[in-house]
Amino acid sequence: MNALKSLLHFVVLPVLLIALWWFTTRDGANFFVPQPGPLVDAFVEVWLGEGFRNDVVPSVARLFAALAISIALGISLGVLIGSVEWVRSLLSPMLEFVRAVPSTIIIPVLLLVIGINDTMKVTLIVLGCIWPVLLNTVKGVASIDGVQVDTGRVYGLSGLVRLRYLVLPAAAPQIFAGIRQSLAVGLVLMVTSEMFASTDGIGYATINFQNRIAIPEMWSGIVLLGLIGVAMSVLFQIVQSRVLGWYVGLKESAK
Amino acid sequence: MTENRVTENRVTEPQVSGRQDVRQDVRLSVDQVQKVYQRDGESFEAVRSLTLDLHQGEFACLVGPSGSGKTTLLKCIAGLMEPTSGSVVLDGQQVNGPAKGMAVVFQEYGRSLYPWMTVEGNIELPLKVAKLSRAERRARVDEALASVGLEQARKSYPWQLSGGMQQRVAIARAVAIHPSVLLMDEPFAAVDAQTRAELEDLVRKVWKEHDMTILFVTHDIDESVYLGERVLVLSSSPTVVQHDLVIDLPAERDQLVTRSMPRFTELRAQVYEQVQIAKTNKTGATTVSAL
Numbered sequence: 001m002n003a004l005k006s007l008l009h010f011v012v013l014p015v016l017l018i019a020l021w022w023f024t025t026r027d028g029a030n031f032f033v034p035q036p037g038p039l040v041d042a043f044v045e046v047w048l049g050e051g052f053r054n055d056v057v058p059s060v061a062r063l064f065a066a067l068a069i070s071i072a073l074g075i076s077l078g079v080l081i082g083s084v085e086w087v088r089s090l091l092s093p094m095l096e097f098v099r100a101v102p103s104t105i106i107i108p109v110l111l112l113v114i115g116i117n118d119t120m121k122v123t124l125i126v127l128g129c130i131w132p133v134l135l136n137t138v139k140g141v142a143s144i145d146g147v148q149v150d151t152g153r154v155y156g157l158s159g160l161v162r163l164r165y166l167v168l169p170a171a172a173p174q175i176f177a178g179i180r181q182s183l184a185v186g187l188v189l190m191v192t193s194e195m196f197a198s199t200d201g202i203g204y205a206t207i208n209f210q211n212r213i214a215i216p217e218m219w220s221g222i223v224l225l226g227l228i229g230v231a232m233s234v235l236f237q238i239v240q241s242r243v244l245g246w247y248v249g250l251k252e253s254a255k
Numbered sequence: 256m257t258e259n260r261v262t263e264n265r266v267t268e269p270q271v272s273g274r275q276d277v278r279q280d281v282r283l284s285v286d287q288v289q290k291v292y293q294r295d296g297e298s299f300e301a302v303r304s305l306t307l308d309l310h311q312g313e314f315a316c317l318v319g320p321s322g323s324g325k326t327t328l329l330k331c332i333a334g335l336m337e338p339t340s341g342s343v344v345l346d347g348q349q350v351n352g353p354a355k356g357m358a359v360v361f362q363e364y365g366r367s368l369y370p371w372m373t374v375e376g377n378i379e380l381p382l383k384v385a386k387l388s389r390a391e392r393r394a395r396v397d398e399a400l401a402s403v404g405l406e407q408a409r410k411s412y413p414w415q416l417s418g419g420m421q422q423r424v425a426i427a428r429a430v431a432i433h434p435s436v437l438l439m440d441e442p443f444a445a446v447d448a449q450t451r452a453e454l455e456d457l458v459r460k461v462w463k464e465h466d467m468t469i470l471f472v473t474h475d476i477d478e479s480v481y482l483g484e485r486v487l488v489l490s491s492s493p494t495v496v497q498h499d500l501v502i503d504l505p506a507e508r509d510q511l512v513t514r515s516m517p518r519f520t521e522l523r524a525q526v527y528e529q530v531q532i533a534k535t536n537k538t539g540a541t542t543v544s545a546l
């Protein structure tokens with residue numbers, strides 16, 4: 001019943017908006033605003049046919065590879081930096097500075113250093129995505145409860161056991177908040193990396209359609225990106241509710 | 256009053272060794288432990304010179320006025336804090352950090368249990384660290400859960416349990432490692448009176464069943480007399496053992512019967528008196544700046 005209700009909430013507004021869109025564009029007056037019907041046709045034709053293998057797969061593969069690298073690297077470095085106080089105070093100001101630099105500005109540099117290829121694109125996404133994960137991990141690791149730490153010491157937790165059963169779970173809520181941010185950043189950078197000097201990808205294809213004034217096709221690229229964003233968010237929620245189920249319960253029991 | 260051992264700064268060697276000859280089964284030996292904090296360039300002496308021996312099977316309560324450095328002392332004994340001078344010896348081994356064979360039950364049960372693990376997981380973790388086999392871990396967890404009466408809660412998460420039950424889990428976790436000495440730091444200060452009475456009886460039961468050696472820190476005079484076989488009254492900071500009292504109540508304690516015994520009232524009055532002396536006697540409570 002509850003699931004049905006939340007599904008209804010999820011669907012109602014989009015359905016209304018699509019109806020409104022259909023209604024206002026039914027005479028097809030504006031060339032730049034496609035009608036729902038043709039847009040769906042364009043979507044199916046462009047992205048579910050050859051475009052799926054040529055553009056969608058490379059884009060998504062690069063995005064996921066970059067996210068995996070960012071998360072792995074961000075957590076590892078974050079644990080190291082967060083665990084050692086002097087390293088943390090030494091690096092923190094610099095990390096904040098590096099983070100503040102918009103990663104898109106690195107594109108020209110990466111093009112020069114790495115060239116036009118997948119490595120460059122993945123590197124760009126990693127350079128943007130790693131910061132939220134890294135900085136949140138540092139914060140999470142550095143702020144582990146003192147009693148939890150003392151308990152760990154009393155019962156002899158050390159090394160990998162300590163990491164697995166104390167440090168990572170204790171920092172997990174923060175780490176997940178970081179990963180959430182990096183997902184959004186990652187999608188933006190994925191598209192951006194394909195809009196400059198690229199030969200494939202959703203961003204590349206969409207720009208291409210715009211140049212060719214293929215209006216419904218161009219819009220269909222935007223829809224696809226939205227859908228990918230939603231899919232990533234759903235996937236994230238599923239993983240999060242599995243890993244952080246205890247945290248949700250703890251928060252609710254504290255109310 | 257004749258059986259009261261007043262041990263003000265037992266520092267003279269012959270006396271100490273004389274006693275050790277009589278009792279060979281010393282589990283924990285705290286010898287002239289001193290702790291001085293450095294804070295903003297000033298030093299503060301929390302514990303001055305604390306000496307006490309805990310024998311196998313003894314249940315000793317440490318009472319003192321609030322701010323008497325009880326927690327500091329306990330952390331020094333547990334190896335969580337390094338004393339400025341003096342030594343702590345557990346089973347003949349110098350304590351230089353958290354020692355194997357020492358278990359601690361903290362006051363903050365909500366933070367001491369790991370909320371990401373089930374009750375079972377929490378109890379099992381120290382056993383994993385000790386590299387016990389799966390079967391042995393299982394047996395220990397079963398035994399510990401049974402002795403605190405929480406068999407049904409093994410798959411629950413700590414935050415699904417009441418405060419009293421959470422503290423039982425913490426006790427079970429400590430019992431499961433079969434510690435030489437169990438340290439308890441005001442474990443029942445945060446639970447309601449009824450739960451507290453239940454937990455007190457539970458600790459007595461566990462102590463007897465497992466033949467444990469317990470050092471129980473509390474600020475509650477009644478609790479110390481009810482629980483302990485021995486009560487050590489601490490002075491105000493900088494702390495020394497001001498009074499050492501044997502609790503000669505029957506081993507079988509009962510919340511109603513024991514607490515209404517004339518002897519209980521007498522003993523409580525004695526401890527109360529000593530705590531009052533500790534509170535008013537501020538001679539030692541000075542900031543030491545020339546160290």
